[in-house]
Amino acid sequence: MTKPKVFVTRIIPDKGLDMVREFCDVDLWTEELPPSREELLRRVQGVDGILSLLTDYIDGEVMDTAGEQLKVISNHAVGFDNIDIHAATARKIPVGNTPDVLTDATADFAFTLMMSAGRRILEADRYVREGKWKTWSPMLLLGTEMRGSTLGLVGFGRIGKAMARRAVGFDMRVIYYDPGESKPDPDIKASRVDFESILEESDFISLHTPLTPDTRHLIDSEALSKMKPTAVLVNTSRGPVVDLDALYDALKEKRIFAAGLDVTEPEPLPTDHPLLTLDNVVVMPHIASASKVARDKMSWMAAKNLISGLKGDHLPNCVNPQVYK
Numbered sequence: 001m002t003k004p005k006v007f008v009t010r011i012i013p014d015k016g017l018d019m020v021r022e023f024c025d026v027d028l029w030t031e032e033l034p035p036s037r038e039e040l041l042r043r044v045q046g047v048d049g050i051l052s053l054l055t056d057y058i059d060g061e062v063m064d065t066a067g068e069q070l071k072v073i074s075n076h077a078v079g080f081d082n083i084d085i086h087a088a089t090a091r092k093i094p095v096g097n098t099p100d101v102l103t104d105a106t107a108d109f110a111f112t113l114m115m116s117a118g119r120r121i122l123e124a125d126r127y128v129r130e131g132k133w134k135t136w137s138p139m140l141l142l143g144t145e146m147r148g149s150t151l152g153l154v155g156f157g158r159i160g161k162a163m164a165r166r167a168v169g170f171d172m173r174v175i176y177y178d179p180g181e182s183k184p185d186p187d188i189k190a191s192r193v194d195f196e197s198i199l200e201e202s203d204f205i206s207l208h209t210p211l212t213p214d215t216r217h218l219i220d221s222e223a224l225s226k227m228k229p230t231a232v233l234v235n236t237s238r239g240p241v242v243d244l245d246a247l248y249d250a251l252k253e254k255r256i257f258a259a260g261l262d263v264t265e266p267e268p269l270p271t272d273h274p275l276l277t278l279d280n281v282v283v284m285p286h287i288a289s290a291s292k293v294a295r296d297k298m299s300w301m302a303a304k305n306l307i308s309g310l311k312g313d314h315l316p317n318c319v320n321p322q323v324y325k
């Protein structure tokens with residue numbers, strides 16, 4: 001029996017890749033960098049499925065170039081702003097993503113960033129390495145304490161709620177803003193507030209919202225101007241949710257205390273970006289979900305979505321279930 005043809009746009013953990021290899025005829029992109037647009041368009045021709053990463057822009061042109069036999073697009077990420085969902089739905093192509101399995105890894109990392117930025121961990125490490133540590137000093141590298149502080153969550157989905165659960169252990173007060181339908185969880189002590197209150201009342205603000213036209217530059221100069229001068233901003237969602245020029249000004253002028261960014265606009269952030277001249281920002285290369293466990297499970301889930309779509313079954317995690325109506 002001939003196997004369905006798929007294009008996998010990067011090497012993913014064996015857990016998922018082995019499943020895909022068993023069921024499909026795989027064209028695997030093995031380079032470190034993503035395929036160029038031309039290469040992507042060339043490689044998708046005639047495939048039945050695409051397993052993509054958040055670095056691949058999958059729009060109507062890619063779908064049409066693949067051809068009418070294209071049955072499924074499976075994104076190896078929970079976020080799917082790299083895929084034109086309207087275009088996929090219009091062509092009745094289900095799109096899969098990988099929710100849940102990276103929730104804890106991402107929440108752990110957002111907490112790590114809150115504490116690293118708040119307690120100036122990387123700045124202190126540089127201080128030691130640069131030979132500046134002369135003695136213990138009462139005023140050296142003072143930072144922000146978690147206990148008794150207010151954590152403001154923007155987005156109260158799976159990861160936002162995981163943040164709130166962690167905050168309980170740190171004796172923090174938790175408030176959240178979520179424009180969507182997210183249901184309050186009776187087991188989580190957190191109060192729903194408006195966006196203004198998040199900005200004005202939070203000591204730590206952590207972003208857990210998808211990137212949409214409404215959330216692009218949600219944190220702009222106006223939003224930053226409403227934050228406390230002691231506030232720490234953390235972004236593990238998508239880079240464009242924060243206007244980096246405005247953030248740079250706010251950090252440089254010490255209008256907020258610090259920031260921890262796992263995501264930036266653009267990615268990668270150029271090494272000569274002005275933000276990287278500042279001590280009060282921690283910048284990571286989009287690794288919040290990068291635990292071994294989470295990445296294995298993401299690859300497994302992406303493989304499940306891909307194979308289900310190829311078989312004509314409903315995807316276990318489909319972001320455009322309208323295609324089944």
Ligand code: DGY
Binds near residue numbers: 080
């Ligand atoms: C996602 O899955 O959307 C993260 O940004 C990468 O794991």
